[in-house]
Each structure stands twice: as structure tokens, then as C-alpha cells.
Amino acid sequence: MSPRILIALLIPFLFTNCKKEQDSNVRPTLSFVQFNNNIVATDAVVTAIINFTNNGRAIFDSIFIERISSVCPENVNVLESFKLPSFNSNLFTKGQFDIYFSTSLISTPSYITFQLPKCSPKEDTSVFKIWITDIAGNTSDTVTTPPLYILP
Secondary structure, X not given: OOHHHHHHHHHHHHHHOOOXXXXXXXXXXXXXXXXXXXXXXXXXXXXXXXXXEEEOOOOEEEEEEEEEEOOOHHHOOEEEEEEOOOOOOOOEEEEEEEEEEEOOOOXXXXXXXXXXXXXXXXXXXXXXXXEEEEXXXXXXXXXXXXXXXXXX
């Protein structure tokens, strides 16, 4: 086969394989791993562990946590956001976030601490929706935690 014919056959193949990636491959992904305890007692701290994957487009910017209470109407749809600290890694990264939940103001080694207002004198049950954004504006999928029981 002559080189000219070979080049002519390869050119269409090269153009069909140089496609833009689908947006679903660009979005960061999250998955809920566990709570270390599902009951938040007075002045206790409960840790949620969230796995993440950054699919290579941009570094993470913010994490959003929405509280949905089934008992206290004043705690329904409380939304907090936290700037994420930068970390050195390549853009294709897998890892974990620790998110600390407490009914009191606490100092933790984590950057993400969600203070839970009490529902005195009642016990409260809440679930949390968690998602992240990156600096390119991509939003991850949303994970929903199992119920967290908050004692008065």
C-alpha cells in the first residue's frame, strides 16, 4: 500500500477520535460512606465521611450542605456553604472529605464543621444533601445522608 493511500485513510480516523468529552465525565462525583455515629448528643461530634472523585477539569471550590429536618420547621432546608481548602494534587483525584456535625460551637481539625441548632425540647431527625462545585462551575451529583438523630 502506498504511503499516500495510507495517509488518506488515517485522516478521517484521526478526526473522529478527537471528540470533546461528555459533560457527565467532567462533573465531580460524591458518595456517602458513613457516619461514625447516627446520634448527636449534647456537645458531641458526629463525623460524616464522603468519598469524592475529581474528573480532571478544575480544582474544587465549595461544598454545600442542606439540612432537611423532619421534626423542627425552623430547621427545614437550612443551607450552608464552605470554601474548600486547596490541596496539592493532579486534577484526576480520588479521596475523602470529613464533615463534622455538632450541636455546639466546636474546634475541629477539619475545615468543614456544620453546627446543628437544637430543637429543644424535642429530639430532631435530619438528613443532609451534600454537593460540591469546582472553580470551572461544574456541580457534582448530590448525595443524601441517612437520618441523623439530634438529641435536645
